[in-house]
Amino acid sequence: MSGISVAALVEQARAQNPEAMAWLYQEYADRICSHAYRMLGSRQDAEDITQETFIRAFRSIGQLRDEERLSAWLYSIASHLCLDHLRRRKLIAWLPWSGEDGSQERGEDSVADVEETDLVRRALQELPPKDRACLALRSIEGFSCGEIAEMLKCSEAAVWNRLARARAKFATAYRDMQREEARQR
Amino acid sequence: MSCSVYRTAISRYLDEALSEAERRHLLAHVQSCSQCAATLAEYRALETVLRRAQGIHAPSFSQSWLSASAANARRASLFRSSITNLGLVSAGAIAAGLVLLLASSLFLFVTGGPSNIPPIPALAAIEPGPRAGAEDTGARSGQHSSPDTTAARASTRSNPDDMKVKASRPFAVGYQPAGQPARVPIYTSPTADLAVVYTALGDSLTRPGKPLDLSGTLPPEATVERVMIERAPAPSQAYYLEVVFALPTGTRYRLQEISADAPPPSTPGVAEEGTLLIAGKAWKYGYIVPRDPRGETVRVFRSTAGNRITNLEAAAPLDEMVQMLQYLR
Known part of the structure; x- marks a missing residue:
C-alpha cells in the first residue's frame, strides 16, 4: 500500500478494509506502543494499551474529521487509556482450579531494555501522570502545546504549566539517577 | 523575579x-x-x-483481532450472546467472577483500601491446584475434598469449554518484612458466604466492628466451597483472598485476589482487570468504579490469542454493582 496517502487509508479503514487497517497499524503502532511504555513503565501494559487504542480507533474512525490528524488522534486515545490505566490500583488474579498457573505470562522488561533509554523512562515515571503525558507528547513525540491541549482536553496554558513542572522534576530525577548509576559503576 | x-x-x-x-x-x-x-x-x-529516547515495538498486527474489531459494530451484545453460546457454565462463572470482583471492589470502595504496600515476592509462591498453599500455612487443615468434589474436579479438567482462568500478571505484589512469614492466615472456612468473608477481612484490616453486608451478591447457582484470607504481617494491610466456588454443573473455580501494592487513590474509586480464558480464548475484563458509580459501566474485553478485540458492556452485572453501591453509600 505504499504510495497511498494516509487520508486514503483512513477512508478505506472507515469501510473496514482490513488491509488499510493493517497498514495504519504498522505505520503507527510502534510509536503508540512506545508512548504507552513511557507512560506506564510496563511493556505488557503498553502492548495492551496499544491494541486497545487501535481497536477503539478503528471502531470510531468514522468520527475522525481530519484524516491528517490521525496521529494526534491516536496519541489522544492512547494517552487517555494510559491515564485511565494509571488510576487503577488493584490487582486481581484468577487461576484455574487445576492445570495452568499463569506461567505463560511475559516477564517485565528484558535486560536489553534497561539501558540508557531506560533512564529516561524511569525518570519519566517520577512525574505525575498528566505531567508525564505532556512532556512525552511534547519533547519526545514533538506535538505542539496546542495539539497536546486538544488531546488531553485542557487549556494550552495548563499544558505550559504542566510542562514547566515536568521539566523541573524530570531534570532533577534524571540528574539523580545519572549520579546513582555512575556511583554504582 | x-x-x-x-x-x-x-x-x-x-x-x-x-x-x-x-x-x-x-x-x-x-x-x-x-x-x-x-x-x-x-x-x-x-x-x-x-x-x-528509543521506543519499543508494538505487538504484531493480528488479523484475528482486526476482523473482530471490524465486526464490532455487529457485536454490541457480544458479551451476553457469548455467554449464551458458551453455556451456563461460563455464564454463571463469569457472573460469579464479576460479582466476586464487585464484592472486592466494594470492600475497597468502602474502606479506602489497604495502605501503601511495597512488593512481596513471597506471594508469588502461591501454587495453583486443589490444595494450593495448604502446606504453606497449615491454616487449612481439616479441609478435605469430598468424592463429589474430586469428581467435579476431574470433570473440570476434561471439559473443553471450562472457564480456565489465569493470572494476568505474576503475583509479585504485597508486603513481606524480612525474616517474617510471608502470609498470616486470618480466616479460613470450608463453607462461607462472602458476607462472612468480607466481615473477616474488614475486621482484620480497617473496619473493626463494621462488617460489610454483602450477602445476596452471589448468583444463586454459585456455591462457595471454601474461603481463605491471609494477610501480610503488620504494619502491612496487604491481603490475599481465595474463594473456591462451584456451579451446578460441577465445574469448580478458584478466585485469587491479592491486594495491590500501590497506595489508594485520593478519590474513592477502584478499578480492576483480569484475563479469563474460555474455551481457548482469552477474555479481558475490567471494572471501573468511579466517584459516581452510576456513571460508569462494567467493561468486558473479549480477545483471542491474547489480542483484545473489543470493549463491551455487561448490563446485568453492572446493575448489580450499582445496586450494591447505592446500598452501601
Missing part, C-alpha cells in the same frame, strides 16, 4: 510560548544569571535526551 519564575519562563521559551517581549527579557536575564543559564542549558540537553 526569582529564578524559579524564570525556570517556568525557560520552559515556556522552549515551547515557544513567550511573547517577543518576554523572550527578550528572559534571554537578557539568562545572560546575567549563571543559574538560569545552567537551567536553560540543562533543559535543552534534556530535550535532546528525550528526543533520542
Whole structure:
C-alpha cells in the first residue's frame, strides 16, 4: 500500500478494509506502543494499551474529521487509556482450579531494555501522570502545546504549566539517577 | 523575579510560548544569571535526551483481532450472546467472577483500601491446584475434598469449554518484612458466604466492628466451597483472598485476589482487570468504579490469542454493582 496517502487509508479503514487497517497499524503502532511504555513503565501494559487504542480507533474512525490528524488522534486515545490505566490500583488474579498457573505470562522488561533509554523512562515515571503525558507528547513525540491541549482536553496554558513542572522534576530525577548509576559503576 | 519564575519562563521559551517581549527579557536575564543559564542549558540537553529516547515495538498486527474489531459494530451484545453460546457454565462463572470482583471492589470502595504496600515476592509462591498453599500455612487443615468434589474436579479438567482462568500478571505484589512469614492466615472456612468473608477481612484490616453486608451478591447457582484470607504481617494491610466456588454443573473455580501494592487513590474509586480464558480464548475484563458509580459501566474485553478485540458492556452485572453501591453509600 505504499504510495497511498494516509487520508486514503483512513477512508478505506472507515469501510473496514482490513488491509488499510493493517497498514495504519504498522505505520503507527510502534510509536503508540512506545508512548504507552513511557507512560506506564510496563511493556505488557503498553502492548495492551496499544491494541486497545487501535481497536477503539478503528471502531470510531468514522468520527475522525481530519484524516491528517490521525496521529494526534491516536496519541489522544492512547494517552487517555494510559491515564485511565494509571488510576487503577488493584490487582486481581484468577487461576484455574487445576492445570495452568499463569506461567505463560511475559516477564517485565528484558535486560536489553534497561539501558540508557531506560533512564529516561524511569525518570519519566517520577512525574505525575498528566505531567508525564505532556512532556512525552511534547519533547519526545514533538506535538505542539496546542495539539497536546486538544488531546488531553485542557487549556494550552495548563499544558505550559504542566510542562514547566515536568521539566523541573524530570531534570532533577534524571540528574539523580545519572549520579546513582555512575556511583554504582 | 526569582529564578524559579524564570525556570517556568525557560520552559515556556522552549515551547515557544513567550511573547517577543518576554523572550527578550528572559534571554537578557539568562545572560546575567549563571543559574538560569545552567537551567536553560540543562533543559535543552534534556530535550535532546528525550528526543533520542528509543521506543519499543508494538505487538504484531493480528488479523484475528482486526476482523473482530471490524465486526464490532455487529457485536454490541457480544458479551451476553457469548455467554449464551458458551453455556451456563461460563455464564454463571463469569457472573460469579464479576460479582466476586464487585464484592472486592466494594470492600475497597468502602474502606479506602489497604495502605501503601511495597512488593512481596513471597506471594508469588502461591501454587495453583486443589490444595494450593495448604502446606504453606497449615491454616487449612481439616479441609478435605469430598468424592463429589474430586469428581467435579476431574470433570473440570476434561471439559473443553471450562472457564480456565489465569493470572494476568505474576503475583509479585504485597508486603513481606524480612525474616517474617510471608502470609498470616486470618480466616479460613470450608463453607462461607462472602458476607462472612468480607466481615473477616474488614475486621482484620480497617473496619473493626463494621462488617460489610454483602450477602445476596452471589448468583444463586454459585456455591462457595471454601474461603481463605491471609494477610501480610503488620504494619502491612496487604491481603490475599481465595474463594473456591462451584456451579451446578460441577465445574469448580478458584478466585485469587491479592491486594495491590500501590497506595489508594485520593478519590474513592477502584478499578480492576483480569484475563479469563474460555474455551481457548482469552477474555479481558475490567471494572471501573468511579466517584459516581452510576456513571460508569462494567467493561468486558473479549480477545483471542491474547489480542483484545473489543470493549463491551455487561448490563446485568453492572446493575448489580450499582445496586450494591447505592446500598452501601
